[in-house]
Amino acid sequence: xxxxxxxxxxxxxxxxxxxxxxxxxxxxxxxxxxxxxxxxxxxxxxxxxxxxxxxxxxxxxxxxxxxxxxxxxxxxxxxxxxxxxxxxxxxxxxxxxxxxxxxxxxxxxxxxxxxxxxxxxxxxxxx
Amino acid sequence: xxxxxxxxxxxxxxxxxxxxxxxxxxxxxxxxxxxxxxxxxxxxxxxxxxxxxxxxxxxxxxxxxxxxxxxxxxxxxxxxxxxxxxxxxxxxxxxxxxxxxxxxxxxxxxxxxxxxxxxxxxxxxxxxxxxxxxxxxxxxxxxxxxxxxxxxxxxxxxxxxxxxxxxxxxxxxxxxxxxxxxxxxxxxxxxxxxxxxxxxxxxxxxxxxxxxxxxxxxxxxxxxxxxxxxxxxxxxxxxxxxxxxxxxxxxxxxxxxxxxxxxxxxxxxxxxxxxxxxxxxxxxxxxxxxxxxxxxxxxxxxxxxxxxxxxxxxxxxxxxxxxxxxxxxxxxxxxxxxxxxxxxxxxxxxxxxxxxxxxxxxxxxxxxxxxxxxxxxxxxxxxxxxxxxxxxxxxxxxxxxxxxxxxxxxxxxxxxxxxxxxxxxxxxxxxxxxxxxxxxxxxxxxxxxxxxxxxxxxxxxxxxxxxxxxxxxxxxxxxxxxx
Numbered sequence: 001x002x003x004x005x006x007x008x009x010x011x012x013x014x015x016x017x018x019x020x021x022x023x024x025x026x027x028x029x030x031x032x033x034x035x036x037x038x039x040x041x042x043x044x045x046x047x048x049x050x051x052x053x054x055x056x057x058x059x060x061x062x063x064x065x066x067x068x069x070x071x072x073x074x075x076x077x078x079x080x081x082x083x084x085x086x087x088x089x090x091x092x093x094x095x096x097x098x099x100x101x102x103x104x105x106x107x108x109x110x111x112x113x114x115x116x117x118x119x120x121x122x123x124x125x126x127x
Numbered sequence: 128x129x130x131x132x133x134x135x136x137x138x139x140x141x142x143x144x145x146x147x148x149x150x151x152x153x154x155x156x157x158x159x160x161x162x163x164x165x166x167x168x169x170x171x172x173x174x175x176x177x178x179x180x181x182x183x184x185x186x187x188x189x190x191x192x193x194x195x196x197x198x199x200x201x202x203x204x205x206x207x208x209x210x211x212x213x214x215x216x217x218x219x220x221x222x223x224x225x226x227x228x229x230x231x232x233x234x235x236x237x238x239x240x241x242x243x244x245x246x247x248x249x250x251x252x253x254x255x256x257x258x259x260x261x262x263x264x265x266x267x268x269x270x271x272x273x274x275x276x277x278x279x280x281x282x283x284x285x286x287x288x289x290x291x292x293x294x295x296x297x298x299x300x301x302x303x304x305x306x307x308x309x310x311x312x313x314x315x316x317x318x319x320x321x322x323x324x325x326x327x328x329x330x331x332x333x334x335x336x337x338x339x340x341x342x343x344x345x346x347x348x349x350x351x352x353x354x355x356x357x358x359x360x361x362x363x364x365x366x367x368x369x370x371x372x373x374x375x376x377x378x379x380x381x382x383x384x385x386x387x388x389x390x391x392x393x394x395x396x397x398x399x400x401x402x403x404x405x406x407x408x409x410x411x412x413x414x415x416x417x418x419x420x421x422x423x424x425x426x427x428x429x430x431x432x433x434x435x436x437x438x439x440x441x442x443x444x445x446x447x448x449x450x451x452x453x454x455x456x457x458x459x460x461x462x463x464x465x466x467x468x469x470x471x472x473x474x475x476x477x478x479x480x481x482x483x484x485x486x487x488x489x490x491x492x493x494x495x496x497x498x499x500x501x502x503x504x505x506x507x508x509x510x511x512x513x514x515x516x517x518x519x520x521x522x523x524x525x526x527x528x529x530x531x532x533x534x535x536x537x538x539x540x541x542x543x544x545x546x547x548x549x550x551x552x553x554x555x556x557x558x559x560x561x562x563x564x565x566x567x568x569x570x571x572x573x574x575x576x577x578x579x580x581x582x583x584x585x586x587x588x589x590x591x592x593x594x595x596x597x598x599x600x601x602x603x604x605x606x607x608x609x610x
Contacts, residue, residue, distance in 0.1 A: 014393040014418050018400060025405050035558070056385065058558035085385045107392035109399055 003029040004121060005046060009039040009053040009062065010083070019052055022110035023117070036060025040068050043075050050101075050117050055084045063090070066098045079120050083108055190218070270342075270363040274303045274316055276356060290363065309333055312344070312361065319346040320356045330366070341367045379550050386429055386563045390422035397422075432565045436549065439572040446492070446577055450485045450601045453493070453518055453527055460497035461516060468505045468514065475501070476515040485601040486527060492573045493598075499566045500531040500594045506560035507592070508535035520600075526580075530595035537588035546584055547571040567594075574598070 006028045010016045013034075020030040031046055033039035036053070037060040043051060051069070053062040060068075062082055069075040079101040082090065090103055101120045104112060264271055270287035274280055280303055283295035293306040307313055311331060319327055325348055332341045342363040349358040397415045406412040438444035461477045468475050486493075497516070504514045512534040519528045538546060542553045550564035574580040574596045586592035 012389055012393070014422065015389075015396070018393065018396040018418075021411075022400065022405060025407070085388050106388050107395040110396050110405075111399060111403060 003027060004050070005029045005031070005048040006117065007031045007033065007039060007043055007046065007048040007051045007053075009033045009036065009051065009057070009065065011035055011054065011057045015054070015083075018110055019113055022114055026114055028117075036062060036065035036068075039065055040075075043069060043078065044072065047074065048078060049121060051078055051080045052113060052117070053080060053082055055082055055090075063094075063098070066100060070098055079124065081113065081116055081120070083113075269365075270361075272303075272307070272361045272363075274359050274361070276320065276358075278303050278317075280306050281358060287363075312363075315344070315346060316359050316361060319348060320359050323348055323350065323354065323356055325350075331363075339367075340365060341370050375550065382550060382563060383429075383433060387426065390426040390429070393422040394419050394426070429563065429565075432563070432569055436565060436569055436572055439569075439576050444577070446489045448487050448489050450487050451490050451493075453486050453488070453529065453598070456488075456490060456494050457497055457516060457518060457529065460494055460501060463498060464501040464505065467502065471505060471508070472510045473505055473508050474513050476513065478515075478517060486598050487601040488578060488598065489573075492577060496570045496573050496596065497529070497531075499570050503566060503594070504531050504533035504535060504592075506562075507556060508533045512591075525600045526597050527600055528595055528597045530593050532591065532593040534591045537590055537592055538584070538586040539588055543584060543586060547582060570594075570596070 004027070006023050008016050008019045008023070008030060009032070010019075011034050016032045016034070020032055023030045031042055031048065033042050035057045039051070039053065040060070042048075053065060055062040066080050066082075069078060069080070080099075081102045081104060082100055083104050083106055084090065085106045090100060094100075095103065102116050104116065264282070265285040267284060268286055270290045271282070271284045272280065272287045272291075273282035279300040280295060281300055282297070283291070283293075283306070288295055291307045291309075293301070295306075303313055303316065309331075311333075315327075315329055315331075324346075327346050329344045329346070330341060331344050332339050343366045344364075345362045347360045347362075348356045349360060351357050397419050400406060401412065401415050406415050435444065457477065461475055465475060501514065501516065508514060514534075515530075515532045517530050517532075519530075520526075521528065536556055536559055538553055539555055542551075542555075545551045546553070547567050547570070548564075549568040551568075552562060552564045571582050574582050578598055580596055580598040582594070582596045584592060584594050
């Protein structure tokens with residue numbers, strides 16, 4: 001069975017690493033990027049099954065990345081989980097508009113990230 | 128032709144007594160004639176006649192005046208002028224009444240003069256009070272504007288004149304529409320008058336040539352006894368700076384909480400990974416522990432930076448100043464930052480100072496200053512770049528200047544003036560490195576507030592920046608060779 005592909009985006013190296021290790025240990029193929037711009041290019045190339053992205057990042061924020069993904073028909077359907085620091089929560093309306101699957105607050109639990117990813121992908125598979 | 132008629136002493140006494148009867152107390156002096164010794168009276172008979180004639184002349188004049196006054200006393204009688212029954216002469220009564228009347232009149236005049244003087248003093252006092260109130264109003268930095276029910280400006284202090292750009296003339300009050308161009312304020316004044324609300328507060332932001340100004344505006348209605356609005360008083364307090372500080376605080380809390388959460392997120396995530404057994408070998412376990420340790424240290428440094436700035440600003444920091452070699456402090460700082468620079472393939476040149484001078488410093492603090500400048504230089508210099516740290520003595524001024532020059536991204540001109548401000552981040556350089564905007568502020572606080580020195584920066588975007596600071600040399604100067 002082909003491994004599910006995940007793209008993890010954060011400008012904080014240790015955060016990217018810990019999420020990547022958690023997902024790899026649980027059977028995912030993981031790519032990483034340190035800003036929204038690099039992540040968008042990578043998403044266009046690799047077409048990941050899911051993207052986990054930070055909100056505040058240099059060059060291009062997580063929100064801008066999602067906007068760009070949604071504008072491109074090739075990436076418009078990729079589910080996205082956003083990691084946000086408390087105080088930078090995304091409004092529900094915007095969440096719905098950009099089809100953000102879930103928002104998790106930092107400090108986050110890698111266990112929770114994995115659980116959320118599996119839930120989203122499981123729902124997709126069921127559909 | 129005048130003739131002198133001889134008279135007996137008894138005749139003279141009769142005349143004198145009659146005169147007293149006629150004149151009452153006013154002619155009482157004549158009665159003295161009666162008691163003149165006989166020889167004197169006999170000798171001065173002619174003189175007595177003359178005296179009586181003069182007295183009678185006076186009497187006639189007094190009678191004429193009294194007659195005129197009788198008319199007044201007729202009215203006075205109705206006013207129950209006291210009647211002295213012992214007086215047997217009407218003229219005497221009139222004289223007594225006239226005397227009383229005159230006394231009362233004089234008393235009233237004196238009273239009125241006193242009252243007039245008091246009123247004069249009160250007017251002076253009121254004028255002074257008015258001037259004082261005007262001076263107080265004009266000394267208030269808040270703009271005060273009073274309008275009446277016909278939209279006329281009844282009062283405007285100096286701040287209001289300056290703010291609205293008009294000259295208040297109390298003798299020729301203008302309409303508020305002519306004085307104030309801010310329609311929103313005029314609208315709210317009108318609304319306040321209609322609603323008759325005693326006090327209502329609005330936060331109004333007005334565009335100005337130097338940027339928008341925010342006012343905390345309180346509109347108060349002055350009501351008469353029937354509840355009608357006589358005047359509306361508008362007091363505008365500039366809260367632009369307070370708003371900026373408040374915004375800065377909010378940004379700070381938001382920024383710092385984000386910065387604190389980043390290492391905390393790593394610590395939390397890696398600890399959970401260890402608990403969940405995600406570290407599949409000893410090396411991975413060591414790596415996870417190393418990350419936790421590193422992030423905990425980062426968290427500690429961040430908290431320490433925030434606390435240090437807070438302590439310096441509040442004057443509560445404990446400063447331990449001793450004479451140290453600045454060159455040695457620089458050398459140690461370079462060694463500490465070297466591995467970080469090597470990771471990015473950046474060379475640090477620290478030409479050995481041939482001479483060094485002694486400075487009276489808190490070694491840990493100045494060490495932190497140099498490390499902050501060096502680590503900033505590494506952060507904002509692309510791989511392969513160079514950093515040079517130098518120190519230079521100025522024997523004439525008795526100072527030593529330390530510079531850290533890099534070949535980094537540089538700082539846009541518009542940001543230079545704010546680069547040492549607390550929490551200030553150069554937006555254009557955000558993509559190169561993260562930070563709280565506290566490091567350079569801490570440098571400034573340590574150098575200037577704690578050590579009485581100064582900081583400076585020069586930069587060319589795309590070519591690099593030079594940060595530096597100047598410290599006064601220690602009084603115990605000892606020029607030595609660096610071994």
